[in-house]
Amino acid sequence: MEASICIVSRNRKSELEKNLRILYSCVQDIACEILVFLDGCTDSSKDLISLFPNCYWEVSEKSIGPSRARNRLFQKAQGILIFGFDDDAHPLQPDFVSKAKRMFAAYDRLGIITFEEIKGVFDSDTQALQHHQELTDFYCSEFVGCGFVIRKDVYSKTAGFPVWMDIYGEESSLSLQVIDAGYDILYTSAISVNHRVNKTQRGRSGYNLMRFQKQLTNTSLLYSVHYPLSMVPKRVLRLYIHNFRKYSLKNVYFFSAFIKAGVQFLILLPKVVFQNRKPVKKGAIQKMKTLGLPIYG
Numbered sequence: 230m231e232a233s234i235c236i237v238s239r240n241r242k243s244e245l246e247k248n249l250r251i252l253y254s255c256v257q258d259i260a261c262e263i264l265v266f267l268d269g270c271t272d273s274s275k276d277l278i279s280l281f282p283n284c285y286w287e288v289s290e291k292s293i294g295p296s297r298a299r300n301r302l303f304q305k306a307q308g309i310l311i312f313g314f315d316d317d318a319h320p321l322q323p324d325f326v327s328k329a330k331r332m333f334a335a336y337d338r339l340g341i342i343t344f345e346e347i348k349g350v351f352d353s354d355t356q357a358l359q360h361h362q363e364l365t366d367f368y369c370s371e372f373v374g375c376g377f378v379i380r381k382d383v384y385s386k387t388a389g390f391p392v393w394m395d396i397y398g399e400e401s402s403l404s405l406q407v408i409d410a411g412y413d414i415l416y417t418s419a420i421s422v423n424h425r426v427n428k429t430q431r432g433r434s435g436y437n438l439m440r441f442q443k444q445l446t447n448t449s450l451l452y453s454v455h456y457p458l459s460m461v462p463k464r465v466l467r468l469y470i471h472n473f474r475k476y477s478l479k480n481v482y483f484f485s486a487f488i489k490a491g492v493q494f495l496i497l498l499p500k501v502v503f504q505n506r507k508p509v510k511k512g513a514i515q516k517m518k519t520l521g522l523p524i525y526g
Contacts, residue, residue, distance in 0.1 A: 232261045232326050233308030233381075237298040238316035239267070242274040244425065245316045249281050252314075255323045264306060266298040294395025295374075303384055310378050314422065318375040321347070321354050321361075321421040328420050329378045332366075340383040340412025341404070343372035345421040348526030357423040362524070369416045370520040371404035376422030379407070386410045393454070393501045397440055398447030405455050408516055409509035416523040424526055438486055445472055445490035450501050457508050 234252055238245040245265070252263060264285040267274050269292025278286050287301060303311055310329060314320070322328060325344075333339050351357040387406035390399050404414055445468070452464040469491065477487040 230307040232310045233306035234263045234312045235302040237266045237295045240272045241316050251319045264302045268292050268298045296390045296394045296399035297392050300390040312378045315375040318422045318424040325420045340407045341372050341379045341414045343523050344376040345418040346526030348424045362418050366417045369523045370517045374400045375424045393505050397443040409513035442486035442490045446493045449494040
């Protein structure tokens, strides 16, 4: 199997259907499987199972979160390369699989390729590509979850997407594990994804507030699980001081989310650390410090 494509979806039937139609048109001539996880959907997303019988479908009546759902799909994937797309993000280059294969062959010790993210709702792919940047490749510290590809053998050398996390922070955990295993993460604009989101609507719906709270909790847990024990207290303290000064002092809603995140961290800490602690080498942390972030849309 050349490639596997994994998608986690929750209550976005029309977006998921659009993605599947686009993806099948791109991979019809290659050995590729598409795996979909319906994560606690309460809409009619299940109707798509009969429309796309060639997909591997996994359905959870209760939402378990994208990180746990991705972990399940990636473990089942049989492809040499495993592509991950959000249910509202599709590739803009039909030959994205062959492009990725050539890049893995060209770069030594390459574990993950993260794609250019073009964020917004457009009338066509042609319009989306008007926002495409000049071709650029560079090593970075983590990948963008809406569009990326990882080698199956590299994923198998890690603990995978964290099952102790639901959403926001799972990419950072896997990135750190991949770098600790001795592999690199490459950002490229040779492969683009249109992430079909309306940033204004997300902000109005309280999306940013929810993301702030979850990321603060999950980043605290990430340090506790992956960092050497001597580094954990200082890292967690710096994280909370930074977020308190930058966000919580300026907005009462963020202050409330800050308190909730801290309480949640303390509640989850003993169980998460006991069951999942797997510290990386200090060299991996030092390497990540020298690398920049990918370009976000």
